[in-house]
Amino acid sequence: MKYAFYPGCVSRGACPELYSSSVKVTEKLGIEIQEVVDVGCTGAGVLSRDLSDPINARTLAKVEAMGLSSLMTICSTCQGIFTQANHRFKNEPEYREKINKEYLAEEGLEYKGTVEVKHFLWVLMEDYGMENLKPHIKRKLTGLKVAPFYGCYIRRPTSIMAPKGLLGRKTYLEDLIELIGAEPVDSSGKSKCCGFPILTVNEDNSMRMVSDHTGDAKNKGADCMVTPCPLCHLNLDANQPNAEKKANTQIGMPIIHLPQLLGLAFGFDEKEMELQRHIVSTEPISRQLEVSIRS
């Protein structure tokens, strides 16, 4: 199956390692992706839906124009905004038509409501399948304790992000962590907000969330946290030193992107997965990897 690929702003900006690791891993797995380039930001939940819905309808119309019916994201926030908007487009045909008429028609575009938007994590678990992933595992990450961090946008609103029939979505990260031989660690904040959306508005609250989540993962014995969302990554990684300072504590919890974690198991080395780009040192991961290679 071929996917249109929507990398999102952050993987092309502050998290280039997410972009490159996603491309490398999908290539390795033989998942065919074609980037949709001439489209805009989803609005990230910041922009009013009056602005973002037409922009997102345009993106989905472009995917249809490419002759594709699936759009893959690598960002929970993009995914969340797309799912919510697409839900409106699919369930309220009048609304969709209005947007088509008012915003897309002049470009000769029309969104017919046929596109499924799927996060990389869902693509792996629902389309590609765990069984097909297994042969790609070149080294088991035995002994590595990984705390999954879903964040919020890929989980809620539950009625559309993990509806009946897809309840398994609540444990996909754990399933993958186990598949590659690592050990999932449960932390209290794993499906809570990372704090990024309020970073500008209320830095104190945002940083408190960062120190709570990373601190709890540390207390539960995790070597690192893995997230399917670059915004969670940015807040938990790049802002972790700020959060430590505000909470007057030392945490040092490495935060890695989902494709990076998988890439390591598929045989890529840390350099290829660009772990060196992270703000919080990924040293504990490297140490554990050495141990597991030797044993």
Place this chain on the structure above:
Amino acid sequence: METTFKVYRFDPENGRKPDFATYTVDLPDSATVMDGLRHIRDELDPSLAFRASCDRGSCGDCALRINKKGKLGCTLQIAKTVKDGVVKVEPIRNIPVLKDLVYDMETFLWQKIKSVKPWITPREPEPDGEYIVAEEKLLEVRKAMSCVMCGLCDEGCVVIKIDKKFVGPAALTKAYRAVFDPRDGEHEHNERLTLVSEPGGVWDCTHCFEANGHCPLGLEPTTRLFEVRDEAIRRGIRSGTKNPKVQRHYDSFVNSVKRSGWLDEGRLAIESEGLTNIAGLAKLLPTVLRALPKGKAPLPYLHPKRPGTQAIRRIIEKAQRREV
């Protein structure tokens, strides 16, 4: 059905630390958790305190944490919650407990409800008869008003957990009721939207949609909060009077997408602080300095334009013209 109730006990009068008491009750299969608590209070331990009024899910008085989930005790049958024969009952979280299962709603909810001024001022000209209003316009207002003010959405809110000043999804759902009531006066409308855009208001919400999952009536508080925020934006209210940073952040976001189709993260960070806000910009510096050598600090204003930018700008400009 024989059930073990583990009930949170705290009585400031006896000076003991909070603990759990265990009671065994044997009630019919249709019995609710409230039936269980009443049975305990009436038959086993008259000192147990809890609130309960309507006993039918209409008044919101009996919100409790039952087997780790926020619920209305009067509409939850024991059979639907019991786990291994046990029903654990605690006060809701993030709220001062007064005694046992009785907690203090005053600062948690009542004051916040008042703070959003959720009352209707009849729109001018006030008709002699009723307002002529389409049913579709009142349907959602009515749903929002069916809220029983149980506070369970606030109980589950991740922001309130760490910041009691956040007005929260319950009060903002109450605000929704007034914001989207077509009978409300114009002036009050804008005043309220400004009020909820102040610090501690809609912009402090992470829109993580926790509240939707916690509302026992399925009223989707987060979704409504979002709609309140979008209505404010529609009316040109992109922040309250006391948090100009929110408006700078919003405008910068829009301008960035307009210019290149994408978000210019560096520009957003700088413009949110304000280009002349030296102290604010200085605060960003350590984060930037950490990110620069890692190649994680995209340079502001040098963001390459993406193809399609023209069309996206046209969409935004058109949508903005539709705002009031």
Place this chain on the structure above:
Amino acid sequence: MPEYDVLIVGGGVAGLGAALAAKRAGAQVALLSKTHPLRSHSATSPGGMNAAFGPDDSWQQHAQDTLQAGGGLCDPAAVEWMCREAPQDVIHLDHIGVPFNRDAEGKLDRRIFGGNGVPRAAFASDLTGHTVLNTLYEQFIREDVPAHEEWLATSLVVEDGVCRGVLALELGTGKLEGFSARAIVLATGGAGRLYDSSTASQSCCGDGMSLAYRAGLSLMDMEMVQYHPFGFRDRATFASEGALGDGAVLCDEAGQPVVSMNGLPPRDELCRSLAASGARTVLDFRALGKERISARFFYLARVANELAGISLDKEPLPVQPRMHRVLGGVQTDLRGATAVPGVFAAGECASPGVHGANALAGNALTAGVVFGRRAGTAAAAYVQAAPAGGIADTVLDYTERELAVVFSRPSGEDTVVKIYRELAAKMADKVGLVRDETGLQDAAECVADLKTRYTQVGLRHHGKMYNHELLTWYELGSLLDVAQAVVVAAQARRESRGVHQRSDFPTRSDTEWQQHSLVTSGPDGPDLATCPVNTSAW
């Protein structure tokens, strides 16, 4: 001591309406309420409020239907004012934001209840009471009226025949305090907990009726106890009677319709025939379809699911008659004034004479709204020339000593809860849908016996904070007063009329009994008197 011009006791629809009206009239007003206002029983009133605002309706027709239902016992003057003013009140409620359902033209939609000649109930899905309560509360907090929440009024203070205030107990602390007021508006709600298997909230214990009774005021038409045909089988809740008008069908368990809307008998007759036949009935909403059910029975659809495991669009809801409310209450005039200057009453605790021997379905909220407002306005006018309130320290001291006596009684086998339960069971058993002298005498003796036990019963729990046993002790005291009034009046009325049906006196006797019963507290127990129906205005 807090001092106010007007103190409203009770925060439901009538109480909040009274507070707003008194404030509008310029009085310094405050509210004292046993629960938070939003936890009031008004929140449970589903169906709608009658008002003749439709083009095919008139206040006269509304009055006619009300009088007809009331079995000759309504005061026409009171009925006239209620029906004349109700449309304006509905319009006002619309203007301040009650989200009444709209018709295709955007005007107020109307729903029909049994006994009404035309659809005349304004409604908000089946959340009418809830949304009226919430809307009034919005205006109440807007006006910034001081509110003493979770305070139980324990006695009216009347000196030299004039209202001076109330004593009240703070539930959270167990503290007794005097509230000085030139005028009191009692709006404490009904006394439904007098019966087990009623539709009443936990709080409906006749508090205000008892306060007035103990202050020497008369309780009127107390024998009139209404049942509701669509109660849940084992829950204190019910489906709006508007269900039938909206297209639901009442069937027996085999699915055969029991009544049609055309032939719908008045509520009391329906309850009696259902109870007499012993048939198990169900209310079938399936013909409405999912969308209409959601639009018009938003609340019921949820709780039918949660409490009875029924999806209204897929299966019928089992129902049975449940005691609904005491129709009588504190005797008042058209302004809510009682015989004691400065004491007013409105809402379910009051009886201005609009319900008579049977309340017309859809009139309960209307009466609460109209007479709540009227009482608030009247109280505000009264205080302009009224003597100051004020409660002597000795009064408070005396009450505190009384309470200490209660606390000092040893707790034994007998408990407050036992007495409460026996009372509610006896009332349901002997003073229910159909009564007779033997049963009523049994009930009278039982109530007397329970009253004696009440004076001896000790409390098992002596804490000050949220001592529910103490609250129940007060509530039980009120219920026993109300029970005595109900039984005495039911014994006296040797005829059958409206909701009061005597198997030993099955016919209506207008020559002897077209008059109100009045029960007052005498030195040797309740005194019964009668007064003629006030037909002066018509």
